[in-house]
Amino acid sequence: MQQQLAQLVATAQAESKSVTNRAEMEAFKARVVGPNGSLTAAMKGMATLSKEERPIVGKLINEAKKSVEEILAALLTKIEDAEIGSALGTPLDPTLTGNETPAGFIHPLSRTREKILNTFKKLGFTIAEGPEIETEWHCFDALNTPADHPARDMQDTLYLPKSFRSVDAPRRGEEALVLRTHTSSVQIRTLLNRKPPFRIVAPGRCFRRDAVDATHSANFHQIEGLWIDHQVTLADLRGILDFFVKETFGADAEIRLRPSYFPFTEPSFEMDLRSPNLGRLSNRWIEIMGCGLVDPKVLELCGLNPNEYSGLAFGLGLERITMLVHGIDDIRHFYNNDLRFLRQFA
Numbered sequence: 001m002q003q004q005l006a007q008l009v010a011t012a013q014a015e016s017k018s019v020t021n022r023a024e025m026e027a028f029k030a031r032v033v034g035p036n037g038s039l040t041a042a043m044k045g046m047a048t049l050s051k052e053e054r055p056i057v058g059k060l061i062n063e064a065k066k067s068v069e070e071i072l073a074a075l076l077t078k079i080e081d082a083e084i085g086s087a088l089g090t091p092l093d094p095t096l097t098g099n100e101t102p103a104g105f106i107h108p109l110s111r112t113r114e115k116i117l118n119t120f121k122k123l124g125f126t127i128a129e130g131p132e133i134e135t136e137w138h139c140f141d142a143l144n145t146p147a148d149h150p151a152r153d154m155q156d157t158l159y160l161p162k163s164f165r166s167v168d169a170p171r172r173g174e175e176a177l178v179l180r181t182h183t184s185s186v187q188i189r190t191l192l193n194r195k196p197p198f199r200i201v202a203p204g205r206c207f208r209r210d211a212v213d214a215t216h217s218a219n220f221h222q223i224e225g226l227w228i229d230h231q232v233t234l235a236d237l238r239g240i241l242d243f244f245v246k247e248t249f250g251a252d253a254e255i256r257l258r259p260s261y262f263p264f265t266e267p268s269f270e271m272d273l274r275s276p277n278l279g280r281l282s283n284r285w286i287e288i289m290g291c292g293l294v295d296p297k298v299l300e301l302c303g304l305n306p307n308e309y310s311g312l313a314f315g316l317g318l319e320r321i322t323m324l325v326h327g328i329d330d331i332r333h334f335y336n337n338d339l340r341f342l343r344q345f346a
């Protein structure tokens with residue numbers, strides 16, 4: 001019996017060598033372990049044995065069975081490897097390098113934002129943030145912008161449906177929500193949440209109900225600046241803006257503060273820039289941001305004493321600065337995701 005089983009395993013081992021695909025494997029399997037297979041027949045033979053012989057032969061049969069299972073497992077691996085090899089056309093070589101996944105690169109607007117934020121970090125500013133969906137109060141009222149101001153008109157500002165609830169709903173009640181029209185709302189959030197003195201810059205996306213053209217986008221980006229301390233003056237404003245402009249446009253760049261009006265600054269200015277490195281715009285005064293000293297009314301509305309504290313604020317458009325730095329002539333390039341445009345900034 002022992003010899004017979006050894007013979008059976010040896011035959012299976014030898015036959016398995018000539019099996020090369022799944023169909024042949026199935027036939028081979030049937031010849032050994034199928035209902036009429038050689039091993040099955042040996043197992044059936046157990047019935048005719050005496051009580052004493054049975055455990056001894058049973059053990060031998062189990063060993064033979066294990067050997068056959070190993071032969072079948074090895075065969076399956078051999079066939080699977082062959083299948084992968086033929087699917088790939090060549091034998092599998094696991095040491096080959098994989099397909100290259102190209103690394104992305106930073107969008108020109110993000111790059112400008114990082115550069116500007118780094119400039120202000122050098123002046124001791126830290127970064128603040130606020131929500132894009134804002135209450136009317138943070139966006140307008142607290143910034144001393146009255147209800148009849150044109151910016152609050154439905155024609156200029158995107159209001160959210162009444163069904164949207166504010167994160168501040170418990171505190172601010174049923175107030176209307178807008179998509180913030182400027183990052184100046186972060187001035188208010190910072191004034192309410194931090195104790196002066198502080199200097200913050202707040203980058204973020206803003207929305208206006210503008211018709212889209214080469215210089216207008218309904219969705220754009222600003223960086224807001226706010227510095228609150230005991231005696232902040234126009235000299236501080238001029239100093240930091242001059243530093244910013246020289247870092248961004250080169251040491252030859254100059255600034256000019258031109259009187260203007262914003263409800264939340266007094267006095268208010270438009271800051272113009274002039275630089276010899278701006279191509280066809282060289283040596284022309286170009287308006288790039290609004291700024292001024294924080295209106296005492298805003299400090300009061302945020303619970304600060306205007307006799308104790310004063311501040312400066314500014315807000316610049318990221319798209320405009322990036323367009324000037326790189327000589328880009330259409331704001332829509334930033335959002336079209338055209339790699340021929342974007343790759344130039346990789």
Ligand code: PHE
Pocket residue numbers: 181182183184262265289290291292313314315316
């Ligand atoms: N929020 C103003 C705008 O969007 C810019 C500004 C910011 C002006 C801070 C003064 C102070 O036009």
